[in-house]
Amino acid sequence: MSDDILSHIPSLRAYSRVLCRNRSDAEDLVQETLLRAIEYAHQYKPGTNLRAWMFKIMRNLFFTQCRKSARERTGSTDCASERVSVGPGQEWHMMALEVRGVLDKMPAHYRETIVLVGALGVSYIDAAELLDCDIGTIKSRMNRARSILRMELELEF
Incomplete structure (x- = not known):
């Protein structure tokens, strides 16, 4: 186990x-x-x-x-160990930061749903059980979260 x-x-x-x-x-x-x-x-x-x-x-x-x-x-926001001293230079990292910024602005229930189902591959049924809601709610949240990502990142599908 x-x-x-x-x-x-x-x-x-x-x-x-x-x-x-x-x-x-x-x-x-x-x-x-x-x-x-x-x-x-x-x-x-x-x-x-x-x-x-x-x-x-x-x-x-x-x-x-x-x-x-x-x-x-606590004073954790002032902690010097949390500050990045050298920024990343990779393009993929910058794109990930953009996506992360959109996810951070997104309402928590949409963010949790899109990460669980979209990024981690959790099934709709398992996500519904995990988030204590109906499967229809999960599908609706996924649709709305994807729409927010598309609109904010100006992606075309």
Whole structure:
């Protein structure tokens, strides 16, 4: 089971970066998610979607941390270790930043949906279960999120 959990680390990292928007917080969230998944492995039902189960753990941890951080104000925005000293020069990275900027402006429910379904390949059914909504809502959110991306990035399809 632990090998199966470890195989999902790249997907967990991608999803955590969407949730946290901060690399170090995202890595911490992945670590905490892995610890919880291993700690509560006995509660996992074999035959069900392990990746969706771990995403649910991550999402719950993230919202718990959000509630805690709302009560505990820290000076993390002033931390010098978070500042980039040398900017990237690759064109693909700049395009990714543009997409990231659009995703950051997008309402959270659209952003979560397009990342889960569009980027991480989670099925509509699993995304609906993970986000606690109907499959029709997921389809609608995907359509709207894609429209926002197209309009903001001026893409033609």
